Amino acid sequence: MAQDLQSAGPDEAGQAYFDRIMAEDSRIEPRDWMPEAYRRTLVRQISQHAHSEIIGMQPEANWITRAPSLKRKAILMAKVQDEAGHGLYLYSAAETLGTSRDEMMDALIAGKARYSSIFNYPAVTWADMGAIGWLVDGAAICNQVPLCRASYGPYGRAMVRVCKEESFHQRQGFEILLELAHGTEAQKEMAQDAVNRWYAPALMMFGPPDDDSPNSKQSMAWNIKRFSNDELRSRFVGMMAEQVKVLGLSLPDPEVRFNEDTGKWEHGPLDWEEFKEVLAGRGPCNAQRLERRREAHENGAWVREAAAAYAAKQAAKRASTAADDLDVRKVA
């Protein structure tokens, strides 16, 4: 009991300080006191986000060798490299909360961690590279721009970096679709088919509807999340509805419209059962994605071991040279 009372002291002061930071819409930094639930929520969200970037490399890496030109190949490689970079920025941010990189990696490889459901859909044609850039990265940007102001400093800073790089991703996707849409009839059909397949999964990237999103309220109270899932989804639909006209394509949703009364964009119903199935690991590519990640991790083991061995050898060499120098000086 006495111990409880003692430990209540600093925690109460910490909580008061934390509450004040929240009220001022200021930022929490790694060494600040924070509620355990806040820490847990952030580790979960940031690591899931990092995993999504890493797994998200796969659908596109799959097309690097078959990109239609050297230019497209170079662009795609740069984009996939960016996704890897984004994953690493985010793992670093999550690590500041006291969870090690290895723990997060292990959780992903063991299939215990979640990542965005979108990456469990297959990229079956070249036009999918366009649709992924335009719709998937577009939805990601919509989600991520407000996260630049997340109350946790390292997360916000990582997101600033990510967002700067992400806009190239969306534009290159748009350009792929634009060129296909103005190509042959078959190319235009391929572009439309890709948009048809990626539209609904991209809309579901914003998460379940507000009335079925139990964690949203708390995340908003903690200034991690700034807008609700439905709010962001509606904004995204509005942007896509305009941009698709420039492409000369259409969205596969006859119910997309701007509601004058609410001032919001509306869309047709989404298949949330499918969303839950994919999240639960039963999507079209879940097994393939995890298997590939595991394989890449295992195949890279010798590189990690060699680098560590080399570093140890160099350190030993430096230590012995330093010792020799010391001996020489003694003799002199």
Place this chain on the structure above:
Amino acid sequence: MVEKSMTPGRDTAAAGGTTAPAAPVPESAPEHTSGLPPQRHGWPLWEVFVRSSRGLSHVHAGSLHAPDAEMALRNARDLYTRRNEGVSIWVVPAEAIAASDPDSKGSFFESPQGKDYRHATYYTKSEGVKHL
């Protein structure tokens, strides 16, 4: 539906997970000290500072894991300067950084209260005098 032949392409940057630690576990980095017990780590952690152009200071860009300083520099180049963001990089072992205690905000940093005289704006009588 399954994608056509997955290309076993390079996946280098994703190799964040590591084995065989080559150096001690960093525990006192400013960004990476949470007050929680130390966790299992692979390669040591490095803080990265980038000078964006000549004449400017190095600014903290982020962190990364690497087995030694040379690899840390190479990784930092790939991770933080893919778009000409820098002309010079510093990498510092996270454990080598000493940081002030966030809880001592009041006592550690001198109170600015009543010390307006440290700022030029405190001196108003010279207003209107040229080049002052």
